[in-house]
Amino acid sequence: MSKTQSVFDTQYLIALRLGRQDAENLLYATFHSKLKRVLRTRLHSSDAAEDACQETLLRVFTYFRSGKTLRSAASLPRFIESVGRNVALERVRTEARHPPLPETLPETADPAGTPEDSLLVQERRRLIHGALCTVSDADRRLLRGLLLEEKRRDAVCAEFRVNRDYLRLLVFRARARCRQVLSSAGLTLRS
Secondary structure, three states, X not given: OHHHHHHOOHHHHHHHHOOOHHHXXXXXXXXXXXXXXXXXXXXXXXXXXXXXXXXXXXXXHHHHHOOOOOOOHHHHHHHHHHHHHHHHHHHHXXXXXXXXXXXXOXXXXXXXXXXXXXXXXXXXXXXXXXHHHHOOHHHHHHHHHHHHOOOOHHHHXXXXXXXXXXXXXXXXXXXXXXXXXXXXXXOOOOO
């Protein structure tokens, strides 16, 4: 360690600040393997430790290239270690916040569905439209207002001049009549 400390002096910090390649190569060769071992204990994989080590050294080089320096060249090893610790903590926090997806994820279904699904939906719409055409005008207005136009129940009560309890009965009867028409066509209406 005494040999390492004698190499890293004030002139060396100036060389790092100037971005000299030989100074950066020496820093990399001296600290890379030890830094990777330290980061490996904090991170879960060797690849993650290598990535964090590269990021740490890049941050150290960027620090010096920006014109900053340290008060003492003897504090360089501790400085690199603290930057490495911060990089590792950032990575652990990111992994905890956004865990990696497992490699064996099931494929997600296409939200558009298959062409057969599209045809079925179109056919159901046609049959429901036909069923609405066969029921009385009052039933059609009632079901269209509540189910298709999603009007508030109070507004429908006012339109039909009934209270909410009687509206429930009207909706029940209208749906029952629609169910009969649809069941004759081979479809069922959800309750």
